[in-house]
Amino acid sequence: MSEEKSLNFIEEIIEEDLKTGKYKSIITRFPPEPNGYLHIGHAKSICLNFGLGIKYGGKTNLRFDDTNPVTEETEYVESIKDDIRWLGFTWAEELYTSDYFGKLYQFAVDLVKKGLAYVDDSSAEEIAALKGTPTEPGKENEYRKRSIEENLTLFSEMKAGKYKDGEKVLRAKIDMKHTNMLMRDPIIYRIKHAHHHRTADEWCIYPMYDFAHGQSDSIEQITHSICTLEFVPHRELYDWLIENLEIYPSHQYEFARLNMTYTVMSKRKLLQLVNEGHVNGWDDPRMPTLSAFRRKGYTPGSIRTFCEKIGVAKRENFIDLGLLEFCLREELNQTALRVMAVLDPVKLIITNYEDEKTEELFSENGPDESMGKRKLLFGKELWIEREDFMEVPVKKWFRLAPGAMVRLKSAYIIKCDNFIKDADGNIKEVHCTYIPESKSGNDTSGITVKGTIHWVSATHAINAEVRLYDRLFTSENPLAEEGDFKDTINKHSLQVISNAYVEPSLQDADFEKRYQFIRKGYFYLDKDTTPGKLVFNRTVTLKDAWAKEIKKN
RNA sequence: UGGGUUAUGGUGUAACGGCAGCACUACAGAUUUUGAUUCUGUCUGUCUAGGUUCGAAUCCUAGUAACCCAACCA
Numbered sequence: 339m340s341e342e343k344s345l346n347f348i349e350e351i352i353e354e355d356l357k358t359g360k361y362k363s364i365i366t367r368f369p370p371e372p373n374g375y376l377h378i379g380h381a382k383s384i385c386l387n388f389g390l391g392i393k394y395g396g397k398t399n400l401r402f403d404d405t406n407p408v409t410e411e412t413e414y415v416e417s418i419k420d421d422i423r424w425l426g427f428t429w430a431e432e433l434y435t436s437d438y439f440g441k442l443y444q445f446a447v448d449l450v451k452k453g454l455a456y457v458d459d460s461s462a463e464e465i466a467a468l469k470g471t472p473t474e475p476g477k478e479n480e481y482r483k484r485s486i487e488e489n490l491t492l493f494s495e496m497k498a499g500k501y502k503d504g505e506k507v508l509r510a511k512i513d514m515k516h517t518n519m520l521m522r523d524p525i526i527y528r529i530k531h532a533h534h535h536r537t538a539d540e541w542c543i544y545p546m547y548d549f550a551h552g553q554s555d556s557i558e559q560i561t562h563s564i565c566t567l568e569f570v571p572h573r574e575l576y577d578w579l580i581e582n583l584e585i586y587p588s589h590q591y592e593f594a595r596l597n598m599t600y601t602v603m604s605k606r607k608l609l610q611l612v613n614e615g616h617v618n619g620w621d622d623p624r625m626p627t628l629s630a631f632r633r634k635g636y637t638p639g640s641i642r643t644f645c646e647k648i649g650v651a652k653r654e655n656f657i658d659l660g661l662l663e664f665c666l667r668e669e670l671n672q673t674a675l676r677v678m679a680v681l682d683p684v685k686l687i688i689t690n691y692e693d694e695k696t697e698e699l700f701s702e703n704g705p706d707e708s709m710g711k712r713k714l715l716f717g718k719e720l721w722i723e724r725e726d727f728m729e730v731p732v733k734k735w736f737r738l739a740p741g742a743m744v745r746l747k748s749a750y751i752i753k754c755d756n757f758i759k760d761a762d763g764n765i766k767e768v769h770c771t772y773i774p775e776s777k778s779g780n781d782t783s784g785i786t787v788k789g790t791i792h793w794v795s796a797t798h799a800i801n802a803e804v805r806l807y808d809r810l811f812t813s814e815n816p817l818a819e820e821g822d823f824k825d826t827i828n829k830h831s832l833q834v835i836s837n838a839y840v841e842p843s844l845q846d847a848d849f850e851k852r853y854q855f856i857r858k859g860y861f862y863l864d865k866d867t868t869p870g871k872l873v874f875n876r877t878v879t880l881k882d883a884w885a886k887e888i889k890k891n
Numbered sequence: 892u893g894g895g896u897u898a899u900g901g902u903g904u905a906a907c908g909g910c911a912g913c914a915c916u917a918c919a920g921a922u923u924u925u926g927a928u929u930c931u932g933u934c935u936g937u938c939u940a941g942g943u944u945c946g947a948a949u950c951c952u953a954g955u956a957a958c959c960c961a962a963c964c965a
Contacts, residue, residue, distance in 0.1 A: 528963040
């Protein structure tokens with residue numbers, strides 16, 4: 339049975355274009371502005387653009403849209419390239435809009451020569467005042483009547499640096515009464531005496547987005563220029579410029595950007611979180627940036643799967659963060675190495691176990707037998723999870739409690755006989771006896787227990803710092819709340835455990851491996867790890883039916 | 892009081908005039924040496940009102956709602 343996957347609307351357009359022979363092959367592009375780090379919303383666009391290139395045997399360029407020197411930096415260029423590579427994509431060519439500044443300038447001159455652009459001496463305020471509003475038409479000003487010759491002179495003087503920032507702009511001459519405000523003589527060049535990250539001080543005039551993007555698409559012969567919905571009104575201008583410049587006709591198509599629960603996606607707001615210290619940098623694992631997801635332990639494959647599952651359409655969407663986590667767990671469940679770690683330790687003493695004895699036990703590394711087994715060290719004193727013992731068990735409890743039996747994962751069945759509290763009434767030690775015949779893999783005891791808990795040997799375990807993350811916002815939609823979105827920041831989004839115990843095999847942890855701390859979640863080594871101190875990030879929790887059960891009561 | 896875009900379960904996404912499907916979530920159960928995984932099952936939907944048609948999510952008419960547009964940002 340062949341399962342035919344339905345096409346999204348852009349794929350339909352492409353297949354039609356290919357079928358009718360409009361294009362022999364396609365070229366797409368991913369056009370980030372290097373003024374911030376890439377986030378999960380960009381991943382949707384990256385997967386779409388590069389995915390299309392791959393699917394239809396075309397190619398995809400990486401083009402940095404660097405027309406605003408005051409906000410753009412090389413640091414961002416590098417991080418963006420890293421993130422795209424990490425996601426698993428390869429660009430055909432690495433390009434910069436600034437590569438085309440010469441051509442773009444010439445295009446502007448052509449427009450002036452055709453009488454379709456003019457130099458305007460008005461201030462930003464004056465321009466805004468005559469622009470009108472969405473419901474009222476704009477008005478023309480005196481500069482609009484300048485001769486072609488005068489415009490040519492003035493524009494070349496702008497380029498030559500004769501004027502200060504804001505003193506003059508170049509505008510396309512279209513229609514001040516147009517119902518689309520973007521067509522009311524849009525500014526296409528402005529003066530900025532600023533240092534550009536690539537062209538340095540070569541230019542003091544820079545093209546606006548609308549006069550750079552479509553023209554760059556055209557220069558690269560991009561067949562399908564894909565952007566998000568807020569650019570829909572720009573398409574009319576995009577087409578107007580291409581038509582009047584008589585250059586290669588690229589076409590723009592728009593899809594709905596990704597919105598996700600418990601997440602803000604605008605670069606401006608993310609920058610705010612970083613600058614105001616609400617998080618510790620762009621790659622703080624609580625951020626929705628790709629570098630943060632990477633640091634936290636997300637796999638590129640899970641993000642690609644996610645982008646595949648959410649689809650591409652034109653209607654507003656609000657995706658459940660849980661879907662991303664589902665894709666992640668789906669992959670990690672297959673691939674993560676199983677190990678044991680105790681995050682909130684309580685001492686467990688096996689009273690009938692020989693004092694100095696150390697026993698070697700074996701445990702599977704993962705769900706697939708090919709992943710092999712590893713050695714565990716077992717002894718009289720262990721660390722177990724505080725939450726796995728209950729002095730007065732609730733109903734349906736099948737972990738440790740006075741008189742109760744559980745299996746220690748890959749080891750023995752034990753029975754709880756006693757426990758000791760400290761002066762504050764906290765459980766200090768749990769005393770148990772073990773059943774020698776119940777050894778894992780060789781159990782002749784005939785006893786069955788409902789619960790299995792994880793453990794580490796107190797004499798062999800190594801110490802580690804473990805960082806647990808929760809969602810950054812308490813509100814599902816921080817932007818929809820009254821007041822500032824930062825008011826809904828989750829004050830408990832980071833929990834640092836400095837005294838966790840992990841099994842000795844973790845001494846060899848590295849950035850190639852992802853782990854499941856059995857029963858606790860998936861974890862990944864953090865870059866803050868030093869030779870003397872292991873640091874792990876919790877990538878995501880395991881699904882927890884018991885927590886849900888508790889919550890119900 | 893302008894222009895543009897979009898409306899399908901709680902959330903996404905299919906259907907191209909012919910049985911409203913899939914995924915996530917939620918819920919119930921089975922299995923389990925991870926209360927994980929796996930497996931089984933259940934609930935929930937075509938924005939509204941008319942019309943065309945043997946037959947409408949799909950076509951027509953009229954509404955309604957949401958989002959975008961008044962940076963020398965992209």
